[in-house]
Amino acid sequence: MVLVVHDDAIGLLLSADKKLTATIAEQAKGGVVFAACANTMKRKKIAPEALLDAATVVDAGIAEVVRRQEAGFSYVRVAQ
Numbered sequence: 001m002v003l004v005v006h007d008d009a010i011g012l013l014l015s016a017d018k019k020l021t022a023t024i025a026e027q028a029k030g031g032v033v034f035a036a037c038a039n040t041m042k043r044k045k046i047a048p049e050a051l052l053d054a055a056t057v058v059d060a061g062i063a064e065v066v067r068r069q070e071a072g073f074s075y076v077r078v079a080q
Helices: 007-014 018-029 038-043 061-070
Strands: 002-005 033-037 055-058
Touching: 002 007, 002 061, 007 018, 007 033, 007 038, 018 033, 033 038, 033 061, 038 055, 055 061
Parallel strands: 002 033, 033 055
Antiparallel strands: none
C-alpha cells in the first residue's frame, strides 16, 4: 500500500504525536509507503528533514498516483 499525501494532509508526516509517529513507523516496517508531495512541501515551505523518517518525497502527488495506477495499483481517495 502507498499513502500519497499532499495539501493539508502533509501534516500527517510532520506529526509530533508520538503514538501516531510510532504507528506510522510500524506500518512502514510492514511495507506501507508514505509518500509526501514535493510540490506541497515547496508551497508550504517544508524541508525534507522535517518529515518523519518513514516518509519518502515524490516529485508530485498526482504524478505518483498516476504512476502507481499504471503499475496496477488501485486509487482510493480518503477525504477528511
